[in-house]
Amino acid sequence: MNAYNRVLLKLSGEALAGDKKTGFDEATCIAVAKQVKQLVDDGVQVSIVIGGGNFWRGRTSETIDRTKADQIGMLATVMNCIYVSEIFRYVGMSTQVYTPFSCGSMTELFSKDSVLKCMKQGGVAFLAGGTGHPYFSTDTATVLRAIELECDIILMARAVDGVYDCDPKLNPQAKKYDEIPLQEVLDKKLGIVDLTATVLCIENKLPILLFALSEEQSIVKAAFGQSNGTTMTV
Numbered sequence: 001m002n003a004y005n006r007v008l009l010k011l012s013g014e015a016l017a018g019d020k021k022t023g024f025d026e027a028t029c030i031a032v033a034k035q036v037k038q039l040v041d042d043g044v045q046v047s048i049v050i051g052g053g054n055f056w057r058g059r060t061s062e063t064i065d066r067t068k069a070d071q072i073g074m075l076a077t078v079m080n081c082i083y084v085s086e087i088f089r090y091v092g093m094s095t096q097v098y099t100p101f102s103c104g105s106m107t108e109l110f111s112k113d114s115v116l117k118c119m120k121q122g123g124v125a126f127l128a129g130g131t132g133h134p135y136f137s138t139d140t141a142t143v144l145r146a147i148e149l150e151c152d153i154i155l156m157a158r159a160v161d162g163v164y165d166c167d168p169k170l171n172p173q174a175k176k177y178d179e180i181p182l183q184e185v186l187d188k189k190l191g192i193v194d195l196t197a198t199v200l201c202i203e204n205k206l207p208i209l210l211f212a213l214s215e216e217q218s219i220v221k222a223a224f225g226q227s228n229g230t231t232m233t234v
Contacts, residue, residue: 052076
């Protein structure tokens with residue numbers, strides 16, 4: 001039995017870049033696609049948001065207007081979704097890329113009805129372009145879409161394998177949580193998910209499971225409740 005019926009998978013751009021740290025690592029993307037195909041074949045409805053960090057991190061630039069920097073970031077996520085969508089098609093899946101703004105014939109405008117139809121017919125919906133507005137991260141876009149699409153949970157695949165009480169890179173004694181309330185994440189300012197996204201999750205009772213993409217079959221394990229990551233509860 002599936003642990004979840006409908007999930008939103010958030011992939012970090014950096015994780016898809018693999019050891020190269022930028023662009024795409026095709027082997028990593030194919031491995032992701034094969035895992036998602038396994039879920040879809042088992043009846044799980046999947047939508048996906050991909051960050052743009054493998055191409056652009058505009059918040060580190062002080063020479064560009066913030067709005068323009070965020071717009072570049074939105075376009076980075078569109079490039080990521082188009083590429084990964086094609087990898088998914090390569091392994092035998094049906095896909096559609098949606099954006100909150102027009103991208104000519106490259107994507108379809110986001111519509112809840114259209115996305116739900118895509119997923120119910122066994123397709124994977126890629127949700128690119130963030131919210132379409134500056135000052136909102138892809139984490140916030142992820143939560144917003146998951147709420148709109150009435151997802152059971154957000155599966156957040158990153159380079160880190162869970163939530164810690166402090167940075168494990170700086171402190172080898174850092175404690176990893178198997179489970180932690182989102183309110184505690186907020187109160188302790190752990191910074192795993194941005195403030196707006198965290199509050200939205202709490203208000204709408206939407207849990208997040210954070211796990212390492214690099215772990216073998218990590219996405220499948222997460223969807224079936226067998227992950228070694230951290231569940232952020234509500």
